[in-house]
Amino acid sequence: MTLFESAVRPVLFRVGGGDAEKAHEFTLARLARLPGPVRAAMRARYTVDAPVEAFGVRFPNPVGLAAGMDKNGRALPAWPALGFGFVEVGTVTAHAQPGNDKPRLFRLRDSEAIINRMGFNNAGAAALAARLDELGPIGVPLGISLGKSKVTPLEEAVDDYLTSHKLLHPHADYIAVNVSSPNTPGLRTLQDKTAIADLLTALVGPKPVLVKIAPDLTEPAIAELLEVCLSHGAAGVIATNTTLARDGLAAADVSRAGEPGGLSGRPLTEKARKVVHFVHTETGGRLPIIGVGGVMCADDAARLFDAGAALVQLYSGFIYRGPALVRAAASVRRAVSSGPSAYPGSAAAL
Template sequence: MSAFEHTLRPVLFRVGGGDAEAAHEFTLRRLAGLGPRALAVLRRRYATAAPVEAFGVRFPNPVGLAAGMDKNGVALPAWPALGFGFVEVGTVTAHAQPGNDRPRLFRLRDSEAVINRMGFNNAGAAALAERLAGAGPLGVPLGISLGKSKVTPLADAVQDYLASYQLLRPYADYIAVNVSSPNTPGLRTLQDKSSLSALLSALVGKVPVLVKIAPDLTEPAIAELLEVCLAAGAAGVIATNTTLARDGLSDADRPRATEAGGLSGRPLTERARKVVHFVHTETGGRLPIIGVGGILDPDDAARMFDAGASLVQLYTGFIYRGPALVKAVARAADRHEARAGR
C-alpha cells in the first residue's frame, strides 16, 4: 500500500462527510493552489520519461489524465508535476451548464469503482478558452474533450460541437469527441453511423480528432463505428467511456449499484481491454487507441498495451491509488516498449 493509500486517501474520503464530489472539489482547489516550489518537488518525485508518439503528437510518457477529473482546466500545472504525460480537460460543452442534481458521484470502495451521473457540468467552451489563453505552456500535450450541450437538440448537435471546436482548437494537441457518456439524454445515439459521419465531417481537420466510445456497444456496432472513423479521417479512438452494466461488484457495494450513471474502475478492467483489442484487431492497427477503464495497477496497463493501446488514461485508478500509480504505469510502459524493441 502506497503512502497515499495509507495516509492521504482516508482523509480525502472523509471530506464533506464522505461526499465524493466534495472531496473532488477540495482536491482540485488544493492542486490549483500549488506554487512553483511545490510543483518542482512533485516533478522530482513523480515525473517519468518514457517517450512515445501517436497520431503525430509526441508524448513524454504515455500515461494521461482522463477527461472528467479537471473539466474546466483549473489545476493544469499540477498534472504534469504528478507525472502525467498528457492531460485531457473537459468534457466541455458550447453552453455552460450545471449538470445533473447532486449527489451525482458515488464511491464503491470494496469494488474500487465509481458511479457518476455528472451530466457534463462545466463552465462552457468560452470560459475554458479564456483560461487556456492565459495559462501559458503546459509542457505536455493537451487534449480537449467536447460534448453536446443538454439544451441543444440532437438535430443540432453538429453545430453545437463545432462551436466548441472553433473556440478551443487553437489550444488543443488533440480533440476528443465524446459521444458515449451515458449521462446526457440521447448522446449515445451520436455513435450511429450517419450521426457520427456528419459530426466527424465537420470536425476533422487541423488537429487530430479522436472518438470516445462506450464499452456497452456490440462488436458489430463498434465495427461500423470504426468504418466511419477511418472513412472520415479520425486520428484515433478512446476506449472506453463508463459502462451502464453493473457486473463485477462486491456484495457490499450492490445496494449502491442501483444509483443511475456510468460505472468506472475495477469492474470495467476486462471489458475495456477487450474493446481495445477488438478495435486494434478490426482496424489492423490503423487507428491509434487511448486505452482507459479499470487501470488500477501496472499489470492492468501492461495488458492494455498488449491489447493494442498506444496510450492509456487514468481516472478512477488515480482516485484510489494516487500519483504513485502514474509513475508505476509510466515505468511499466517503458519496460513494455523495451521488450517490444521499439
C-alpha cells in the same frame, strides 16, 4: 500500500462527510494552488521518461489524465507534476451548464469503483478558452474533450460541437469527441453511423480528432463505427467511456447498483481491455487507441498496451491509488521500449 493509500486517501474520503464530489472539489482547489517549488519536487518524484508518438503528437510518457477529472482546467499545472504525460480536460460543452442534480458522484469502495451522473457540468467552451489563453502551454500534450450541450437538440448537435471546436482547437494537441457518456439524454445515439460521419466531417481538420466510444456497444456496432472513423479522417479512438452495466460489484456495493450513471473502476478493467483488443484487431492497428477503464495497477496498464493501446488514461485508478500509479504505469511502458514507440499516424511511423 503507498503513503497516499495509507494516509492521504483516508483523509480525502472523509472530506464533506464522505461526499465524493465535495472531496473532488477540495482536491482540485488545493492542486490549483500548489506553488512552483512543490510542483518541482513532485515532478522529480513522479515523472517517468518513456516517450511515445501517436497521431502525430509526441508524448513524454503514455499515461494521461482522463477527461472528467479537471473539466474546466482549474489545476492544469499540477497534473504534469504528478507524472502525467498528457492531460485531457473537459468534457466541455458550447453552453455552460450546471449538470445533473446532486448527489451525482458515488464511491463503491469495496469494488474500487465509482458511479457518476455528473451530466457535463462545466463553465462552457468560451470560459475554458479564456483560461487556456491566460495559462499558455502546460509542458505536456493537452487533449480537449467536447460534448453536446444538454439544451441543444440532437438534430443541432453538429453545430454545437463545432462551436466548441472553433473556440478550443487552437489550444489542443488533440480533440476528443465524446458521444458515449450515459449521462446526457440521447448522446449515445451520436455513435450511430450517420451521426458520427456528420460530426467527423465537420470537426476533422488541423488537430487530430479522436472518438470516445462506450464499452456497452456490441462488436458489430463498434465495427460499423470504426469503419466511419477510418473513412472520415478520425485520428484515433478512446476506448472506453463508463459503463451502464453493474457486473463485478462486491457484495457490499450491490445496494448502490441502482444508482443511475456510468460505472468506472475495477469492474470495467476486463471490458475495456476487450474493447481495446477488438478495436486494434478490427482496424489492423490503423487507428491509434487511448485505452481507459479500470486501470488500477501497473499490470492493468500493461494489459491495455498488450491489447493494442498506444496510450492509457487514469481516472478511478488515480482516485484510489494516487500518483504512484501514474509512475508505475508509465514505467511499464519504459521497461519494454528503449525509444519513442511509433503508432499509426505518428511521425516515426510515416
